[in-house]
């Protein structure tokens with residue numbers, strides 16, 4: 507098993523990864539998994555990775571903090587889609603879309619859940635809980651099945667029906683909280699403390715970020731160990747973004763790439779606590795999260811502090827997009843790139859389009875956007891988007907000719 511420790515970037519203390527260790531015992535800050543990178547250089551050389559025929563995230567097992575062999579649904583190795591139309595529209599040299607809508611449960615969260623659930627098994631747990639706007643929940647439910655874990659999930663009552671249906675189909679016990687995602691989050695923490703379940707909450711459990719970082723490993727490897735100049739990330743709690751940042755930073759430490767990309771943190775205008783902090787003094791202040799992009803509708807981002815640090819350290823910036831821009835990006839991404847994504851799943855692309863309009867993209871750049879959740883997760887929002895409507899006709903050629911005239 508790869509040795510690791512837990513580091514608190516807020517108070518700079520180090521801790522051993524005890525069973526009940528989620529946040530810093532000294533200051534309550536979010537913890538970061540740290541490895542002996544020198545010792546890992548051999549196991550993670552370009553040659554070793556090139557010879558490894560495993561296309562899943564487990565090709566990076568040497569730098570993942572888990573012991574139990576993964577016998578679950580295969581995941582990872584998602585397409586990095588070349589997007590020439592998007593590049594032309596943005597006025598940049600090259601544009602790519604990392605299509606994580608194709609992961610087993612249809613969202614990026616599978617990267618986090620696979621590592622989080624394996625950690626639960628390492629610690630001998632049989633029940634995993636968590637709060638989620640929907641995708642982390644359905645991901646936990648889906649991946650728990652072959653791993654023999656039971657999932658007990660807290661969601662806000664307003665979670666999109668498709669996500670709830672998915673949870674129920676996979677046999678999770680679903681607790682819909684009469685309140686927001688933030689309320690569900692707090693209740694799940696209280697229940698975890700009371701019952702002793704294993705908690706995989708985003709921005710609380712330090713191992714979710716470890717799964718999320720694999721997307722950066724894949725992007726760099728798919729580009730032949732080059733990195734984009736800018737990577738756009740949809741941001742709710744900010745844990746995907748800190749995972750993306752950690753992945754690229756670790757590749758630099760391992761000597762696999764020379765520099766990490768700038769990161770563009772994209773938030774919905776109605777849920778923009780992190781963008782506000784980036785534009786201001788860096789301090790996260792809660793907003794009343796309200797956006798059509800339910801997956802990133804967050805009042806108090808749980809990984810906000812580290813997100814602000816990561817964006818600033820990368821030389822990137824934050825940008826907000828309106829619900830209208832998000833909805834418009836659904837048919838845009840489908841028609842101009844070929845990827846069908848839910849509102850949060852198109853938000854990174856909407857952020858790139860907004861950045862281009864503001865003249866913030868250098869024409870020489872290669873840019874990448876993460877597509878983080880499939881469009882099938884939230885059909886109601888797709889129908890609210892400018893996608894047009896069906897043509898209804900009586901079953902006769904006459905009627906068809908009239909309708910098409």
Ligand SMILES: Cc1ncc(COP(=O)(O)O)c(C=O)c1O
Pocket residue numbers: 613614615639640641642708740741742743744745746747801802848850851878879
């Ligand atoms: C589809 C999708 N995109 C983006 C995000 C944002 O991730 P984070 O909350 O880690 O910022 C989520 C989180 O639920 C999501 O489900």
Ligand SMILES: [Zn+2]
Pocket residue numbers: 514515516517518519530531532533534535
């Ligand atoms: Zn601390």
